[in-house]
Amino acid sequence: MSRQMFVDAGVLLAGLTGGIASGMFGIGGGVILVPILGLLLGFSQHRAQGTSLVALIPPTGLLAVIAYAKSDYVSWQTGLLLIPGVFLGGIAGGNLAKRIPGARMRRIFASLMFLLGIWQVFSALRG
Amino acid sequence: MTIFLVLLLGIVAGILVGLLGIGGGIVLVPAMVHILHMDQHLAQGTSLFILLPPIGLGALRQYWKAGNVDLRAGILCAVGMILGAYIGGKIAVPMSTQLLKGLFGGFLMFSAVLLWMKARPSQPAAASAVAREGSRA
Secondary structure (H helix, E strand, O other), X not given: OOHHHHHXXXXXXXXXXXXXXXXXXXXXXXXXXXXXXXXXXXXXXXXXXXXXXHHOOOOOOHHHXXXXXXXXXXXXXXXXXXXXXXXXXXXXXXXXXXXXXXXXHHHHHHHHHHHHHHHHHHHHHHO | OHHHHHHHHHHHHHHHHHHHXXXXXHHHHHHHHHOOOOOHHHHHHHHHHHOXXXXXXXXXXXHHHOOOOOHHHHHHHHHHHHHHHHHHXXXXXXXXXXXXXXXXXXXXXXXXXXXXXXXXXXXXXXXXXXXXHHHHO
């Protein structure tokens, strides 16, 4: 088996893993794809992020949306109202990022996310 | 009133996405659950719907210009993701809200660790055009 085939198989598996996380948790999947491409397949951080963005362009979550919609687990109205804000906010955030020290921001947000995760787990155990 | 809250929430989530370079879903799902008081399943399904349009296109352009895109790997990833997302949806939908909420919490913690690790300032020697641009700025 050539090296290229080996990498291709790894990338396909990375996509599959990212996809499962995407469908299970309602997320894009980049948070899983970037570390797999970078840490396991040896892509540089920037190349991993750029490549992950390619994978997020096609509507890869379509089959998952259909599965959720069949059980009435999609709020179309809320979704449609959120799309313009996320789009415009994304542009604003991208510009803001050039002026703010990113590493510290990330760490503050990572800490908040971790605490939120603990809260979620506790509320699930309690409820 | 709720409409304004939802619009505002979208903007705040979008700012975080652009600022931190992370996916929208990881911000949107907890926001919908805790601020809009949506059910975990409903928040996840709605988040997947929001992520259908190619919102990352502008960002991709920047990486493309810097030569930091492996198109072949990206397409292969997308193929894997279509199948994976289908499997993930099939697993999550019949799950109890309780269990899903707990699993999502664990996933948040895991993602937080990944985000924290990415914040390490050390850039490997294979500095890309984007990195060089950044250090010059």
